[in-house]
Amino acid sequence: MSNEDQYGGGDGYGEIGGTGQTRTRLPDAPSDPYGTPRRTPRASRGLVTVVGVVVLLIAAIAFANQSGDTPTTPSADTPPAPASTQATGTRPVDGKNGGIPKGFAHDEQGAQSAAANYAVALVSADILKPQVRRQIVRQVFVADKVSELETRLDQAYGKTFLDQAGLDANGNAAQGLTYISRTVPVGTKTTKYSDTTTSIDVWCTGVFGTAGVGSTNPVSNDWFTMTLTLRWAENDWKVESFAQKDGPAPVHTDRTASTAEEIAKAATEFGGFTYAR
Secondary structure: OEOOOOOOOOOOOOOOOOOOOOOOEOOOOOOOOOOOOOOEOOOOOOOOOOOOOOOOOOOOOOOOOOOOOOOEOOOOOOOOOHHHHOOOOOOOOOEEEOOEEEOOOOOHHHHHHHHHHHHHHHOOHHHHOHHHHHHHHHHHEOHHHHHHHHHHHHHHOOHHHHHHHOEOOOOOEOOOOEEEEEEEEEEEEEEEEOOOEEEEEEEEEEEEEEEOOOOOOOOEEEEEEEEEEEEEEOOEEEEEEEEEEEOOOOOOOOOOOOOHHHHHHHHHHOOOOEOOO
C-alpha cells in the first residue's frame, strides 16, 4: 500500500477524523439483514460497544441484477497456500476520483484491491456528510443502484440520527470535539469470482468515536469483516452491495488508553493509504 495519497484530500473530501467526524453503528434490523449501514451513538459511557458500523446495504442490492455467469467458489476444505496471504507489491491504481482510488485491474487481484479501498470509504466519517456521501455513492456503486442507495442512506443518516450522535446537519461534531472514524483493512479474501461479478471479504480494524472534553462517546477500537459484492462496470470494479459482521477480533491488551487530545491529534496528523492486494 502507498501513503502518498491521503484519503479525503483537497478534491471534495475533508481529512478523515480531522473535522469532527467518525463512523458509528445503528441498531440491527432483524427483518432486513442487508439494510442500510447501521450507526447508533453512545447514550452513556457504559455503552462502549454501541458505536461502529454493524450492518449494511439493502436486500434489493444484494446480488440483484448480477450477471448470469456462475462465479467460482474456492474450496473451503483446502487451506490457502502461504502466498495467498502475502502482499503482491503491485500498485493497485494510477489515479483517484474525489479521493477514492479508481481504475482497478480487471482480475481477481484488482477486485480485492478495489474492495479494500471501498471498505475504507464506506465506513468513513464522510459517509455522514450529506453532500460528500452523494459523491461517495456515485463513485463507488454501480449506476443502477445509486438512486435507491442515496435514498436509503439519507433516511438512515437523517436529522434524528445526527442529533443523537451530537452532529450538526452537515455531519460535524460540536465545537471542541472531534468526531473520528478511521478504518484499516487487515486482509482480503475472494469468496466468489468471475470476470463480471465477484464477492470479496475484507477483514478490518478501526478507531471510532468522539474525542474531546465531555464526550460521552469515547474513541474505541473495533474489528469487523465487510463482504462486498462487486460488478465490472464502466471499465472498473464497482460495488453492487455490501454487508458487515463483527470480528474476527483478537484478545485485547491492557495497554493504557491515550488521552482524547492525543487521539484527536493523531487522527488529523496521520494520513490514510491506498490499499493493494
